[in-house]
Amino acid sequence: MPQVSVRGKLIEHAETVFRRQGFNGASVADITNAAGVPKGSFYNHFKSKQELAAEIVRRYSRGTDVTMLAGEGLSAVERLRAHFAAQASRTSSTGVEYGCLLMTMASEGPTVGDEVGTVVRRSLAAWVGVLAPVIEEGQRSGEITSQEPASDLAAFLIDAFEGAGLRGKATRDEDAAMRSLNLALNAIKA
Amino acid sequence: MPQVSVRGKLIEHAETVFRRQGFNGASVADITNAAGVPKGSFYNHFKSKQELAAEIVRRYSRGTDVTMLAGEGLSAVERLRAHFAAQASRTSSTGVEYGCLLMTMASEGPTVGDEVGTVVRRSLAAWVGVLAPVIEEGQRSGEITSQEPASDLAAFLIDAFEGAGLRGKATRDEDAAMRSLNLALNAIKA
Numbered sequence: 001m002p003q004v005s006v007r008g009k010l011i012e013h014a015e016t017v018f019r020r021q022g023f024n025g026a027s028v029a030d031i032t033n034a035a036g037v038p039k040g041s042f043y044n045h046f047k048s049k050q051e052l053a054a055e056i057v058r059r060y061s062r063g064t065d066v067t068m069l070a071g072e073g074l075s076a077v078e079r080l081r082a083h084f085a086a087q088a089s090r091t092s093s094t095g096v097e098y099g100c101l102l103m104t105m106a107s108e109g110p111t112v113g114d115e116v117g118t119v120v121r122r123s124l125a126a127w128v129g130v131l132a133p134v135i136e137e138g139q140r141s142g143e144i145t146s147q148e149p150a151s152d153l154a155a156f157l158i159d160a161f162e163g164a165g166l167r168g169k170a171t172r173d174e175d176a177a178m179r180s181l182n183l184a185l186n187a188i189k190a
Numbered sequence: 191m192p193q194v195s196v197r198g199k200l201i202e203h204a205e206t207v208f209r210r211q212g213f214n215g216a217s218v219a220d221i222t223n224a225a226g227v228p229k230g231s232f233y234n235h236f237k238s239k240q241e242l243a244a245e246i247v248r249r250y251s252r253g254t255d256v257t258m259l260a261g262e263g264l265s266a267v268e269r270l271r272a273h274f275a276a277q278a279s280r281t282s283s284t285g286v287e288y289g290c291l292l293m294t295m296a297s298e299g300p301t302v303g304d305e306v307g308t309v310v311r312r313s314l315a316a317w318v319g320v321l322a323p324v325i326e327e328g329q330r331s332g333e334i335t336s337q338e339p340a341s342d343l344a345a346f347l348i349d350a351f352e353g354a355g356l357r358g359k360a361t362r363d364e365d366a367a368m369r370s371l372n373l374a375l376n377a378i379k380a
Contacts, residue, residue, distance in 0.1 A: 024215035025301035097299050103353075106360035107297035109287050111215035120360050148373060155357065156350065159370040163293075163353025167345065170296035170310050180349040183338060187377025 007045040009035040014056050019098040023053055023105055023112045053105070054115045060101045061123035065090070066130050076138030077189050080131065084161055084181045091165065092174045099169040102127075103162045128154045138189070146188040153188055160184035197235040199225040204246050209288040213243055213295055213302045243295070244305045250291045251313035255280070256320050266328030267379050270321065274351055274371045281355065282364045289359040292317075293352045318344045328379070336378040343378055350374035 013034040017026045028049055032039045046052040068082040091100055105112050105120045112120070131154035138144035146153060161181040168176030203224040207216045218239055222229045236242040258272035281290055295302050295310045302310070321344035328334035336343060351371040358366030 020299055021301045022212060022214055022298045024212055025298055099297065099299060102360075103356055104297045104299075106356045107289065107294045108212045108215055109210055109289060109294075109359050111211045117360065124357055124360060146373075146377075152369060152373070155354070155366070156370045156373045159353030159357060159366075160346065160350045160374065161353070162356065163349030163351070164345070166293055166296045166352065166356070167314055167349060169299050170292075170307065170314060176345070176349075179342060180346045183336075183342070183346045184350065184374070184377065187336075187374070 006035075006037050006041050009037055010042065010045060010052065011055065011059065014052055015060060015101060016094055016098060018053060018056055019094070019101045019104055023049070023108050023116065050113045050115050053112065054119045057101060057105060057116060057119040057123060061119070061126060063090075064127065064130075069130060069134050075143055076134050076141065077143055077185055079134055080138075080157065081182070081185055083131075084157070085178060087161070088165075088177050088181075091177070097169055097172065100162060100165050103166055107166075124158070127158060131157065135188075143190060144188050145190045148188075156188075157181065157184050196225075196227050196231050199227055200232065200235060200242065201245065201249065204242055205250060205291060206284055206288060208243060208246055209284070209291045209294055213239070213298050213306065240303045240305050243302065244309045247291060247295060247306060247309040247313060251309070251316060253280075254317060254320075259320060259324050265333055266324050266331065267333055267375055269324055270328075270347065271372070271375055273321075274347070275368060277351070278355075278367050278371075281367070287359055287362065290352060290355050293356055297356075314348070317348060321347065325378075333380060334378050335380045338378075346378075347371065347374050 010031060014031045017031050017034050021030065028042050029039050032042055065086045068086050069079050071079045071082060074082065091098065102120055102123055105116060128151055132150040135144060135150040135153050139147065139150065160183065161177050164180035165177040168174055200221060204221045207221050207224050211220065218232050219229050222232055255276045258276050259269050261269045261272060264272065281288065292310055292313055295306060318341055322340040325334060325340040325343050329337065329340065350373065351367050354370035355367040358364055
């Protein structure tokens, strides 16, 4: 089924192209070149660059490794740290200049269009949603001393991690994200 | 001197266009339309979109209001908070969807080119550089209890603020940046 294969190649390669170049900086030709498929084949599989980008963001978000958040025998803070470390290695495995797809798309604001923007918003909300229960557990056990709402603290961890990730993308500092995440984690715990 | 006026209009309007749309999402036509000048006049004043973008980032960075950091009669933490509040109101005065120019450019990574990338890196380093002495002062006085290097803590405050600003850009939450900045400030102080 060659049609499935072309679609698969487009999805496989579009993530790194979008992460490196952003939505507006990535042309359909950049994506088909990276995928090694004819440019003309793109529109057999996707209505638009937006449709592909929305699909890529959905997959990227679903690919968030939440197994660390349920780690047996680890404290809430240790699980949060392990979760972000897994995210950091996912990002840096392709080189720090690629950065996180969610933030790259978020930064382009309204120009990514409603379809992509909605997926980015939902993905950020889902990430807050999986972190908050772990933070609540840490608050109940006394390991996390901050009594701010768990969802605010979850967003704060994401912000410190992602803000540093972007700074690292600009300055080619691949340790920036975990350095700031650790400062944020140390800040909310006992 | 109409030539100066066209150049001035381009500089005046390019900042908001780049902030809203990013470097790659903003065409020369978008900028000349926003400035209300003929498209053909652009290249009389700038060699390229990159040259204009580098100039805009330099001006944006120089426009960082550091007066709050020297505020008489305020503690180090109070001055840091006032500084970021001034930055937040600078950003939100044009609407949260415009976001911070530095992060918007940083997220586009290598596609903004070396000229713009270098100015972004220098601007981020300069921002860390003006915050660090205030943090050191707070560490000496005991107001800031974290003993991490002041430049790391400065970067951490920027990351929390900018990461949240980008999240707010995606979710249209204009209070996100100051909420995370306040969590970060509360975290490093006594």
